Amino acid sequence: MSQAVFTLIVLVVMAVFFILDRVPIALVSMVAAAAVVVAGIVPNTSLFSALGGETAILLAATMVIGSALFHTGVAEGLSRAILKLTGPSENGILAVTVVAATILSSICSGTSVVAMMLPIVIGLCMEAKISVSRQMVPLSYAAAFGGNLTLIGAASNIVVNGAMEDLGVPGLGFFEIGKVGIPICIAGMVYFLTIGKKFLTPGDKADPQYLAEYTGKVAAQKAKQVSKTKGVICVIILIVVLIAMVWNNDNFPMWLVAALGAMIMVMTGCITEDEAYKAIDMSTILVVVFMSTISNAMTASGAGEMISNAAVGLLGENPNKFLVLLVIYIVTFLLTNIMTNTSTALLMTPLMIPIAVGLDMNTTAVGVCLCVAAASPFLTHVGSGANTLTIKPGNLNFMDFFRPGLGLSIVVMVVAMIFIPIFWPL
Numbered sequence: 001m002s003q004a005v006f007t008l009i010v011l012v013v014m015a016v017f018f019i020l021d022r023v024p025i026a027l028v029s030m031v032a033a034a035a036v037v038v039a040g041i042v043p044n045t046s047l048f049s050a051l052g053g054e055t056a057i058l059l060a061a062t063m064v065i066g067s068a069l070f071h072t073g074v075a076e077g078l079s080r081a082i083l084k085l086t087g088p089s090e091n092g093i094l095a096v097t098v099v100a101a102t103i104l105s106s107i108c109s110g111t112s113v114v115a116m117m118l119p120i121v122i123g124l125c126m127e128a129k130i131s132v133s134r135q136m137v138p139l140s141y142a143a144a145f146g147g148n149l150t151l152i153g154a155a156s157n158i159v160v161n162g163a164m165e166d167l168g169v170p171g172l173g174f175f176e177i178g179k180v181g182i183p184i185c186i187a188g189m190v191y192f193l194t195i196g197k198k199f200l201t202p203g204d205k206a207d208p209q210y211l212a213e214y215t216g217k218v219a220a221q222k223a224k225q226v227s228k229t230k231g232v233i234c235v236i237i238l239i240v241v242l243i244a245m246v247w248n249n250d251n252f253p254m255w256l257v258a259a260l261g262a263m264i265m266v267m268t269g270c271i272t273e274d275e276a277y278k279a280i281d282m283s284t285i286l287v288v289v290f291m292s293t294i295s296n297a298m299t300a301s302g303a304g305e306m307i308s309n310a311a312v313g314l315l316g317e318n319p320n321k322f323l324v325l326l327v328i329y330i331v332t333f334l335l336t337n338i339m340t341n342t343s344t345a346l347l348m349t350p351l352m353i354p355i356a357v358g359l360d361m362n363t364t365a366v367g368v369c370l371c372v373a374a375a376s377p378f379l380t381h382v383g384s385g386a387n388t389l390t391i392k393p394g395n396l397n398f399m400d401f402f403r404p405g406l407g408l409s410i411v412v413m414v415v416a417m418i419f420i421p422i423f424w425p426l
Contacts, residue, residue, distance in 0.1 A: 003041045003301035010035050011294065011303075015347055025343045026286040033290035036297040046296055051289045054255040055162025059288060060280045061258035062152045065241065066108040067279030068262075068271040072227070072234040080120060090130045091193070097121050097135055098142040098192050102185050105146030106153045107238070113143040114386040122211060122393060131204035132211060136394035137404055138192045138200070140386045145188045145412060147375045148181030150174060151254070152245075156336075156345035156374040159288055160367055163349035166295040169363040174245045174254060176364070177371050180419040184372065187415045191408055199404040205395040227269075234270040237261055291346040298350040307354055321361050321426040325369055326417060328352050332373035333409065337380045345374040365424035372416045378405035 010032050017028045037047050070076070085096055097117070104113045121139055125132045147154030151161060151174045161171045241261035245254045265271050271279070297303070328348075336344040348370055356366040377384040381391055381401045390396065 003039065004303040004306045006039055007036060007041060007294075007297045007301040007303040008306070011298075011347070011351070014294075024283065026283045026290070029287045029290035029294070029343075029346070033293035036293060036301075041297045041301045042293060046293050048289065049292075051285075053162070053289070053292065054253070055158060055165075055292070056285050056288055058152075058162075058255040058258050059155060059158050060285055061255070061262040062158070063109070063279045063281060064262035064271065064276045065238065065258065065265060066112055067275060068234050068265040069108060069238070070112060071271045071275055072231040074231050074234050074238075076120070077231065089128070090134065091197075093121070093124050093128065093130065094135060094138055094197065095189075095193060098138050098189050101139050101142035102146035102149075102189065105143040106149035107242070109155065110140075110143035110147055110384065110386040111389065113146075114140055114389050117143075118389065118393060126211065131201070132206040133201040133204050133394040133396060133400070134197075136201075136390035136396060137401055138196070140384070140390045141378055141405065141408060142188065142192070143386050144375055144377060144384060145181075145184055145408075148184050148372055149178045150181075151177060152258075153177070153181075154341060154371070154375045156341040157371045159291075159342055159345040160349050160370050160374070162288065162292065163295050163346065164353060164363065164367050166292055167299060167350060167353045169353060169357065169367075172364065172367055172371070174242075177368055179423045180368060180372065180416055183419050184412055184415050187411050188408060191411050192404075196404050196407060199407060201394065201396065201400045205400075206393060207395055210395075211393065230268070230270050233268050234265065237264050237268070237270065287342060287346060291350075294346075295350040298354065307351060307358075319359060321359065322417075322421060324355070324359060324361065325365065325420065325426060328355075328366060329369050329373045329413060329416065332370055333376050333413065336374045337377050341374045341377060341384060345370060348374070362424045362426050365420050365426055368424065369416065369420055372412070372420075376409060376412055378409045378412070380405075 014028055014032045017023050017025075033047055036042055037044050068074075085092075101110075101113055101117060104117070117139060121135050122132055125135055144154075147157065151157050151172055157172070157177060165171045238261070241257055244252055244257040262276065266273055266276050332344060332348045332352075335348065349367075352366055352370060353363055355361075356363045377387060379402055381387050381396060381398055387401060394400070
């Protein structure tokens with residue numbers, strides 16, 4: 001058996017385990033990485049080498065910075081300020097919920113945004129005597145499409161960028177995704193304020209007893225005072241970090257800027273050392289580390305070239321590049337609704353970038369396409385951690401997510417397929 005075939009078999013087996021979701025994805029990726037190392041496809045030194053790599057550092061640092069926003073009360077303060085703009089109407093609360101979630105998720109993980117905003121939105125709904133259930137899906141989905149505004153808006157964005165660099169093609173800039181992310185966010189907001197709200201859960205299915213217990217626990221957890229001084233310091237550090245990331249100087253690349261920002265957050269007390277450690281999701285980091293080894297194996301074994309050559313053969317000598325981009329989007333989108341966005345990005349990037357290279361396509365366009373599709377878990381209640389968080393408060397089921405999500409999926413796909421070729425000609 002050739003090394004290329006062996007690598008592809010490993011990739012297929014990984015995909016099956018990712019979809020079944022019965023074994024932790026970190027363990028699956030570790031075993032897969034170990035397999036290609038034992039097979040001699042990549043050097044044994046590469047198994048853990050990515051642990052100190054740029055992508056892992058950037059991912060960990062942004063987790064700490066995002067967590068500091070919550071510990072200092074900055075994120076909650078921002079959301080409350082935005083939510084004050086609304087009155088007791090359902091449309092008003094829906095509008096500011098979507099806007100707040102979209103803005104916050106551009107610099108924080110969608111799951112963290114939803115976790116922080118849940119008690120605020122629930123409290124507003126209870127006070128205004130409107131349906132809690134109808135606000136849950138817009139909150140979760142806005143936190144998802146808001147991740148398309150910046151490179152750090154979603155973990156899958158960072159993963160795609162890192163995998164692209166591992167595969168030897170140019171990575172994405174800090175605001176690269178935002179070129180298409182802005183129209184996507186605008187379209188998403190308009191959708192929920194018009195057609196989308198018609199497909200939201202009719203009435204209110206939320207359990208009043210559960211909501212009372214939930215809001216009571218949250219109030220108890222927030223009993224400690226938040227220092228305004230630390231909040232100001234946190235905002236200043238964040239602004240400096242964002243400016244430096246946009247600048248992206250060769251001497252101060254994004255991963256170094258993020259790492260320095262995270263360290264300063266700890267040094268200034270915006271987040272404690274223990275809180276910083278807890279903010280880092282090691283499972284996600286390890287998946288990135290081991291999948292980097294798989295990406296290297298795709299190149300070293302010739303599996304990537306095999307796939308690209310096969311794609312060229314199936315599509316003909318001059319395939320329609322737009323059709324190829326659409327297929328990449330649809331496959332990635334379907335996978336991200338049954339897998340995590342991170343594992344989908346890790347699986348699809350080393351497969352699709354070689355195809356793009358083989359077809360002489362713009363790899364940046366394909367990378368952005370992967371980012372947008374991976375951050376679109378709009379069909380199922382288990383498509384993301386953020387979706388899962390809203391199930392119990394809203395007492396929601398599969399159809400509560402699928403009905404509004406189907407339309408949103410079409411809207412986002414259409415916008416992406418219009419603007420990606422415009423900004424990055426194929």
